[in-house]
Amino acid sequence: MPLTPKNSPEKSYVRTVRKLIASLLSGSKFQQSLFGQAQQFFELDQSWQAELTQLHQQLEQSQAQLRLATRKTEAALTLDSQQKRQALQKAEQTYENRQQQRYNQLHLLCQQILELSEGSSRVETISRSSRLLGTLQLLAPSEGEQLSAVHLKYKPFYKAVLSLRLLDHLLERQLITNSYILKKSKDRYQPQPSAQGLEYQAFRDDVQIPLLMAVLLQDVGHYHPEAQHMLQGEQQSARWREFDAEERSQFLTISQAATLRFVSDGIGVSRYRGNSRTERDEFVKTEEEKQAFCLTLLKMSSKPGLGIGNLLRLPQVYASAVLPGRARFVYQSLPKVALILKNGAKAGHYDERMVDQLLTITGVFPQGYGVVYIPKEKQGFAGERYEFAIVNSLYPPSPEVPLCRAVSRNLQYRGNGLNLSVSVEHNLYFKPARQKLTVVPDQRLQEILSKLTAGFEPGKLRNLLPRYWHPDEFFADPKHQNLWNRTELLDN
Numbered sequence: 001m002p003l004t005p006k007n008s009p010e011k012s013y014v015r016t017v018r019k020l021i022a023s024l025l026s027g028s029k030f031q032q033s034l035f036g037q038a039q040q041f042f043e044l045d046q047s048w049q050a051e052l053t054q055l056h057q058q059l060e061q062s063q064a065q066l067r068l069a070t071r072k073t074e075a076a077l078t079l080d081s082q083q084k085r086q087a088l089q090k091a092e093q094t095y096e097n098r099q100q101q102r103y104n105q106l107h108l109l110c111q112q113i114l115e116l117s118e119g120s121s122r123v124e125t126i127s128r129s130s131r132l133l134g135t136l137q138l139l140a141p142s143e144g145e146q147l148s149a150v151h152l153k154y155k156p157f158y159k160a161v162l163s164l165r166l167l168d169h170l171l172e173r174q175l176i177t178n179s180y181i182l183k184k185s186k187d188r189y190q191p192q193p194s195a196q197g198l199e200y201q202a203f204r205d206d207v208q209i210p211l212l213m214a215v216l217l218q219d220v221g222h223y224h225p226e227a228q229h230m231l232q233g234e235q236q237s238a239r240w241r242e243f244d245a246e247e248r249s250q251f252l253t254i255s256q257a258a259t260l261r262f263v264s265d266g267i268g269v270s271r272y273r274g275n276s277r278t279e280r281d282e283f284v285k286t287e288e289e290k291q292a293f294c295l296t297l298l299k300m301s302s303k304p305g306l307g308i309g310n311l312l313r314l315p316q317v318y319a320s321a322v323l324p325g326r327a328r329f330v331y332q333s334l335p336k337v338a339l340i341l342k343n344g345a346k347a348g349h350y351d352e353r354m355v356d357q358l359l360t361i362t363g364v365f366p367q368g369y370g371v372v373y374i375p376k377e378k379q380g381f382a383g384e385r386y387e388f389a390i391v392n393s394l395y396p397p398s399p400e401v402p403l404c405r406a407v408s409r410n411l412q413y414r415g416n417g418l419n420l421s422v423s424v425e426h427n428l429y430f431k432p433a434r435q436k437l438t439v440v441p442d443q444r445l446q447e448i449l450s451k452l453t454a455g456f457e458p459g460k461l462r463n464l465l466p467r468y469w470h471p472d473e474f475f476a477d478p479k480h481q482n483l484w485n486r487t488e489l490l491d492n
Contacts, residue, residue: 138368217262224254389404403419
């Protein structure tokens with residue numbers, strides 16, 4: 001089945017997602033990206049701090065001399081003290097401006113993620129989040145030289161959406177005990193006046209935004225010079241190397257310390273603009289609380305247990321499984337992310353209850369995964385054929401039964417298929433479904449496989465019975481990119 005070449009013009013949504021990703025970590029304009037600015041911060045922070053310290057000392061020395069000045073030397077020493085104060089103020093202002101620029105860039109990025117993943121209702125929010133997760137998965141390569149770099153860029157956004165949905169889910173089920181979140185979520189959907197003249201929403205501005213900041217910056221410490229040296233080794237390889245247990249522990253210590261430093265001093269807090277002292281004090285208090293919340297999330301993310309660190313920890317594990325960025329990446333194994341989480345919970349690495357809640361949201365099959373299924377006939381029996389579908393919605397009826405968009409019919413690709421849930425009995429990923437096709441005559445299977453399987457060889461008939469498929473080429477065609485525009489659902 002011929003497909004439109006990959007260089008076809010992309011839909012605006014896909015372009016928006018790519019632009020969003022580039023603002024965090026862009027290979028072509030790395031220094032302008034947030035991670036590029038973080039690397040610059042790590043490289044220059046020590047010299048910046050040394051410069052500020054020196055200017056402080058020079059000012060103190062000048063003031064000390066002024067206090068001992070005679071009538072003859074007072075004017076010159078006063079001028080010298082003023083010049084040194086101005087130099088210090090200028091340097092501090094430059095440092096603060098850089099900090100605010102990074103803060104504003106990060107804040108805008110978080111707002112854009114919310115715009116793409118949040119709707120005016122729960123149903124719309126789930127649909128938008130499913131679309132963003134699915135698009136990230138479908139745009140990510142499953143093979144090739146760019147796999148590692150692309151997965152690395154996509155992973156923070158994948159984590160971000162999962163963290164938002166996990167937070168919502170836990171709040172709905174009253175599984176959040178953190179007093180700060182509970183306080184801010186009371187009037188969750190009620191806009192409030194802002195001291196800055198902007199519409200203020202406590203839950204969005206004080207919980208969701210700091211959460212997204214924490215998620216996006218969770219791995220920013222990897223760009224600290226010491227961490228980079230460990231990743232690249234003595235040869236300074238472009239490919240990140242594998243660590244042993246001791247090296248990994250050392251790397252994580254360096255990385256986390258650098259991340260916390262960047263959040264505290266590289267990003268800082270928003271600057272108050274106004275003339276009211278009362279408003280300013282309240283604004284500063286709120287900003288400091290938001291920063292403390294963000295830092296708490298980062299500190300707790302490495303610890304198993306019932307805490308809010310799970311909002312980062314579990315999405316991190318999930319995203320690392322579906323976008324691992326490794327050369328040995330095996331697309332077929334993506335549904336095993338559920339097994340990874342469950343086994344980790346049994347071993348005490350993750351909170352078992354939280355794992356179950358996350359899998360209630362995601363199911364076994366990640367968004368954008370290529371499902372091969374046996375369609376039900378009108379009589380209710382499985383026919384002698386299979387079709388292709390793409391997972392397109394969170395909250396499946398059960399973890400093993402994905403919600404999908406059918407993208408083939410009668411062995412031909414189509415862009416206007418129906419939504420359906422695919423049961424274990426009809427999903428070729430599972431053995432019961434594959435057994436249904438073992439009774440199909442070989443000649444018929446040959447016909448099926450030759451139409452829907454690239455590189456088909458009759459001699460490998462049974463081995464080529466697909467458990468999954470790669471939908472990225474199908475999705476590359478702009479007319480196949482809207483997999484989330486229908487609400488009707490069929491059972492299969």
